[in-house]
């Protein structure tokens with residue numbers, strides 16, 4: 001693909017983003033929000049590049065890395081993890097700008113960091129692994145959002161040899177994510193991500209498989225799969241290539257976790273077989289207690305907002321009905337977003353308030369108008 005005209009002159013620092021999908025596009029947007037920067041986008045799919053250019057996420061587009069990474073000040077690799085490993089090899093073979101920071105956004109960090117130690121140790125380049133712990137089941141650059149990582153944890157896995165000043169430099173590049181940076185050992189990262197993200201994903205996909213099989217005999221089943229099933233399996237709609245790679249690169253963590261999961265299932269099976277009512281209730285009570293105590297996303301280190309979620313039916317004018325109720329009571333909101341998570345059932349509006357008291361007032365008056373309103377997502 002030929003270079004297109006640049007919005008941002010070459011005099012600006014340059015960021016090269018490899019893989020213009022959901023995460024690459026979102027990171028690029030967040031960098032743009034805080035920096036005067038020239039962004040070069042690289043993707044194997046020309047349609048993604050065209051879209052990224054049309055959405056003004058990038059200034060120039062390439063289908064290979066040669067032309068765009070060599071003079072970059074920061075290189076962000078945002079492809080599925082196996083491709084990221086290949087990209088690292090390709091980048092290391094090229095002459096790079098002295099002092100360049102290279103980072104990735106992959107969901108696993110152990111294999112990536114091991115490779116980076118071999119490839120970049122002798123170079124005037126710093127590799128710092130990264131993983132923003134937020135995303136979506138939707139892939140592709142069209143879903144990119146500059147605020148995707150707001151308030152989310154953003155894991156960084158600098159190698160032991162990496163200077164703290166370089167980590168701070170990367171954080172400055174990524175400051176527009178408004179994320180909460182946390183430095184982790186790569187293996188610990190993989191253990192934690194395995195438990196909060198990777199194993200749940202396997203379980204979600206397996207529940208969908210089970211439903212699909214049963215639906216062959218009971219076609220109505222798909223229509224009955226409502227709230228609970230959709231909530232727990234939303235993530236099964238995510239990009240299969242991305243998840244294939246995650247399982248491949250985190251196998252040593254996931255295999256024992258899956259054994260443990262199967263043994264937990266056997267324990268529950270025994271409780272049911274034995275009619276152990278007390279044991280079953282304890283199983284759910286303990287899970288509820290722990291789940292209810294998990295910190296909610298909105299409590300960030302950066303100034304937080306108070307969120308309220310409103311179920312809304314899918315009809316024209318519904319948003320103005322909700323905002324109208326708030327306006328009638330003189331309550332201001334700082335943000336409103338239509339959540340996609342349950343789009344097939346009902347819509348969910350997320351309203352953000354500056355003060356907790358405003359949220360409570362909003363909740364009271366919306367409930368009085370028969371809206372279904374709740375505080376945690």
Ligand SMILES: NC(=O)c1ccc[n+]([C@@H]2O[C@H](COP(=O)([O-])OP(=O)(O)OC[C@H]3O[C@@H](n4cnc5c(N)ncnc54)[C@H](O)[C@@H]3O)[C@@H](O)[C@H]2O)c1
Pocket residue numbers: 018019020021022023024042043044045048078079080081083084105106107108131132133134135136137138139140141239242246
């Ligand atoms: N989706 C999430 O929720 C999420 C969250 C955090 C991190 N991640 C990680 O981010 C990375 C990207 O995920 P995504 O959700 O943005 O996926 P995506 O499918 O939306 O985007 C991936 C992009 O990489 C491009 N690509 C593939 N091979 C390439 C190559 N050889 N050269 C250049 N471009 C190539 C694809 O064309 C696509 O545009 C993955 O490593 C994933 O583990 C994903």
Ligand SMILES: O=C(O)C(=O)C[C@]1(C(=O)O)C=C[C@@H](O)C=C1
Pocket residue numbers: 106107132133134135136137138196197198235238
């Ligand atoms: O919200 C979702 O759809 C996600 O699955 C995001 C999610 C996660 O499991 O939390 C998925 C993989 C990424 O590595 C990080 C975030």
